[in-house]
Amino acid sequence: MSKVLEVIDLKKNYKYFNLNVSFSLKIGKITGFIGINGSGKTTTIKSILGLALKDSGIIKIFGKELNEKTEREIKNRIGVVFDEGYFYENLTLKEMKDIISPAYTNWDESIFEEYMKRFNLRIDQKIGNMSKGMKMKYSIALALSHEPDLLIMDEPTSGLDPLIRHELMEILLEFMKNKNKSVFFSTHITSDLDKVADDLILINKGKIVFCENKNELLDRYAIIKGPKEIIDSKIKSMFLSLKIREKSFEGITDEKNKIINMLSKNIKIEKPTIENIMLGHIEGDKNEINI
Numbered sequence: 001m002s003k004v005l006e007v008i009d010l011k012k013n014y015k016y017f018n019l020n021v022s023f024s025l026k027i028g029k030i031t032g033f034i035g036i037n038g039s040g041k042t043t044t045i046k047s048i049l050g051l052a053l054k055d056s057g058i059i060k061i062f063g064k065e066l067n068e069k070t071e072r073e074i075k076n077r078i079g080v081v082f083d084e085g086y087f088y089e090n091l092t093l094k095e096m097k098d099i100i101s102p103a104y105t106n107w108d109e110s111i112f113e114e115y116m117k118r119f120n121l122r123i124d125q126k127i128g129n130m131s132k133g134m135k136m137k138y139s140i141a142l143a144l145s146h147e148p149d150l151l152i153m154d155e156p157t158s159g160l161d162p163l164i165r166h167e168l169m170e171i172l173l174e175f176m177k178n179k180n181k182s183v184f185f186s187t188h189i190t191s192d193l194d195k196v197a198d199d200l201i202l203i204n205k206g207k208i209v210f211c212e213n214k215n216e217l218l219d220r221y222a223i224i225k226g227p228k229e230i231i232d233s234k235i236k237s238m239f240l241s242l243k244i245r246e247k248s249f250e251g252i253t254d255e256k257n258k259i260i261n262m263l264s265k266n267i268k269i270e271k272p273t274i275e276n277i278m279l280g281h282i283e284g285d286k287n288e289i290n291i
């Protein structure tokens with residue numbers, strides 16, 4: 001089995017939002033789950049974990065559907081980190097850990113203690129007195145202390161300073177040294193994924209836009225700039241989003257090679273970032289922009 005997670009036709013309807021997604025995650029890979037605010041990342045993750053009741057669809061984790069029989073076995077193999085820690089603010093780190101750890105048959109107290117030392121966290125400190133970064137580190141210590149095979153993180157880096165975000169990326173890479181581990185990491189801060197992600201899934205308005213290897217994706221897309229007069233309707237249709245200025249244009253395309261062949265002269269080709277690609281798809285939804 002090469003898939004750690006399979007999501008098939010997952011549907012979840014809220015009054016003003018409909019989620020309808022299918023995708024899978026490969027074992028041994030870090031998959032970034034990207035999308036702007038409100039695109040459906042948290043709803044997807046909560047549905048996968050059974051924290052939000054899905055309307056329909058099949059979710060297989062480690063090849064099995066989550067139900068009463070499989071729940072303990074599957075949850076023993078998953079570590080979860082949420083943006084908003086689901087902790088009681090008036091408890092100490094030890095008291096909260098004592099509530100969470102019995103849920104895992106393979107909880108390893110020595111791993112937890114190691115992380116507490118590494119992160120400079122005091123076990124007798126109250127959760128409510130910790131900074132956002134400290135809470136995230138505590139969350140990671142809890143998520144990794146039962147040696148999960150799949151780490152699911154929902155916006156773990158939002159609101160954190162670059163140093164702590166860098167530390168988190170290091171921890172992920174360390175975790176991935178074991179080839180059987182996998183990470184599913186949702187974020188709208190795409191720069192965090194530049195270094196660590198193997199695969200990327202873009203969600204927009206509750207639908208998957210792409211699910212692809214990061215390097216292949218970055219290779220296929222390009223930012224193209226040039227003089228306005230060489231743009232015609234055929235070329236226009238090959239851009240995801242296009243900004244047309246008085247004399248020039250700038251656009252992002254996933255048909256780099258075709259455009260280069262058609263417009264060999266006078267154009268400048270630049271490598272896009274993950275953020276450029278994400279915004280290209282989202283702005284593309286809103287037609288071309290004339291500046």
Ligand SMILES: Nc1ncnc2c1ncn2[C@@H]1O[C@H](COP(=O)(O)OP(=O)(O)OP(=O)(O)O)[C@@H](O)[C@H]1O
Nearest residue numbers: 014015017035036037038039040041042043044188
């Ligand atoms: N319990 C709920 N009841 C009604 N609507 C909801 C509920 N939870 C989420 N939504 C709506 O579903 C949409 C998707 O929200 P979701 O939190 O999944 O997005 P997200 O991509 O995680 O966004 P963010 O990056 O801001 O966390 C939003 O429009 C939100 O208002």
